[in-house]
Amino acid sequence: MTSLAAETAKPIPEGVHEFAVLSPEGDTKTTWDPNNPDEVESAREQFANWIKKGYAAYRVRRNGERGEQMREFDPAADKVIFAPALRGG
Amino acid sequence: MSPNMAAMYTTEYQEQDVWEHWVAPTFSTQTTYTPIDTTWVAWCTMQTPTITYTNQQIWQGWIMDTGTGATTQAFDPWPQWMKMAAAYQLVATPVRTPTPEEVEANRLAAERRRIEQEKAAEARAAAAAKARVLLRSLLDEEQLRTFEQEEKVHVIGSHGRRYCINTPPGKTAGNIDVLDEAGEKVAQLCIHLYGGEPDADNWIAQKLAIETDEDAFLKVAIVQRGKVPPAPEAPGTRSHRRRVREPLAA
Numbered sequence: 001m002t003s004l005a006a007e008t009a010k011p012i013p014e015g016v017h018e019f020a021v022l023s024p025e026g027d028t029k030t031t032w033d034p035n036n037p038d039e040v041e042s043a044r045e046q047f048a049n050w051i052k053k054g055y056a057a058y059r060v061r062r063n064g065e066r067g068e069q070m071r072e073f074d075p076a077a078d079k080v081i082f083a084p085a086l087r088g089g
Numbered sequence: 090m091s092p093n094m095a096a097m098y099t100t101e102y103q104e105q106d107v108w109e110h111w112v113a114p115t116f117s118t119q120t121t122y123t124p125i126d127t128t129w130v131a132w133c134t135m136q137t138p139t140i141t142y143t144n145q146q147i148w149q150g151w152i153m154d155t156g157t158g159a160t161t162q163a164f165d166p167w168p169q170w171m172k173m174a175a176a177y178q179l180v181a182t183p184v185r186t187p188t189p190e191e192v193e194a195n196r197l198a199a200e201r202r203r204i205e206q207e208k209a210a211e212a213r214a215a216a217a218a219k220a221r222v223l224l225r226s227l228l229d230e231e232q233l234r235t236f237e238q239e240e241k242v243h244v245i246g247s248h249g250r251r252y253c254i255n256t257p258p259g260k261t262a263g264n265i266d267v268l269d270e271a272g273e274k275v276a277q278l279c280i281h282l283y284g285g286e287p288d289a290d291n292w293i294a295q296k297l298a299i300e301t302d303e304d305a306f307l308k309v310a311i312v313q314r315g316k317v318p319p320a321p322e323a324p325g326t327r328s329h330r331r332r333v334r335e336p337l338a339a
C-alpha cells in the first residue's frame with residue numbers, strides 16, 4: 001500500500017462529513033463540519049457545482065450498506081460520492 | 090517548328106495525335122524519326138541517334154528494355170536517374186559525428202523523459218490504490234471476498250435484478266453480466282466512465298448506479314450479448330399476489 005493510499009485509508013473523525021469526487025487522480029476528498037454553518041454553506045455550493053457539471057451524487061454508508069442517489073444537498077449525509085456520468089459502449 | 094508539330098495546331102489534328110505525338114508525331118505505328126521530333130525522346134535526352142519507337146516503347150524506354158526496338162543508354166531515364174540519385178546521395182548526406190556537447194544534451198533529454206515517465210507511472214499507481222481503498226469501503230463481507238478472490242462483485246439492482254461486475258485489472262468495459270434468478274449469465278452490458286479514471290472508480294460508479302437507479306442505468310448501457318430480463322416481481326405487488334394465489338397447473 002503506498003503512503004498515499006495509507007493516508008486515504010485513515011478513518012474520518014466522528015462527526016465530520018465527507019465528499020469524495022471520482023477523477024483520474026483517484027477520488028479527491030473534502031471534509032466539512034456539519035455544525036459549522038459556513039462549512040455547511042460551502043458544502044452546499046460544492047454539491048450544486050458538481051451536480052451542475054453532470055456528476056451524480058450518491059449518499060453511501062460507511063458499513064457497505066446500499067446507498068441512495070441524492071438530487072438535493074442534505075447536510076445530514078455524512079459521506080457523499082460524486083461520480084461522472086456513465087456512458088454506454 | 091517541325092511540320093509534324095505544326096499539325097497539332099490545325100483543324101486536322103485528331104485525338105490520337107496527343108499520344109502519337111508523345112511517342113511519334115504521326116499515326117504510323119512504326120516510324121523512324123530523329124529524336125527532336127518526339128516529345129518523349131526530347132524530354133529524355135537531346136542526344137541523337139535516331140531511334141525507332143512503337144506505342145509500347147514508352148515503358149521499355151523508361152526501364153531500358155531493348156526488347157522491341159533499338160535504343161541506346163542515353164534514352165533510358167530511369168537507370169540514368171538511379172545512377173545520378175545514388176551518386177547524389179553519397180555526396181548530399183555525409184555521416185556526421187555528433188559533438189560531445191550534443192551527446193550530453195541528448196543524454197540529459199533522455200534522462201528527463203525517463204524521470205517524467207516514472208513520475209506519471211507512480212501517479213497512476215497511487216490513483217489506482219486510492220480507488221481500490223474507496224471501493225473496498227463500499228463492499229459488504231461477501232462482496233469483499235469475491236472481489237479479492239474471484240475478481241468480481243455481485244450487486245442487486247434497485248428493481249431486483251442481479252448483476253455481476255467483473256473486476257480484473259484493466260476491465261472496465263463490457264464487464265457487467267446480468268444474471269437470472271439461478272445465477273446464470275443472460276446478458277452482457279457495456280457502460281463505463283470516459284475520463285481516464287482508475288479501474289476501481291469505474292467499478293464504484295457502476296455499482297452505485299445499479300443499486301440506486303437501475304432503470305436509468307439500463308437506459309444508458311449497451312447490451313452486447315443476450316437480453317436483459319424483466320425485473321423480478323416485488324413482494325406486495327398485485328401481480329405477485331395473484332401468482333401466489335393461483336399456482337401453475339401441473
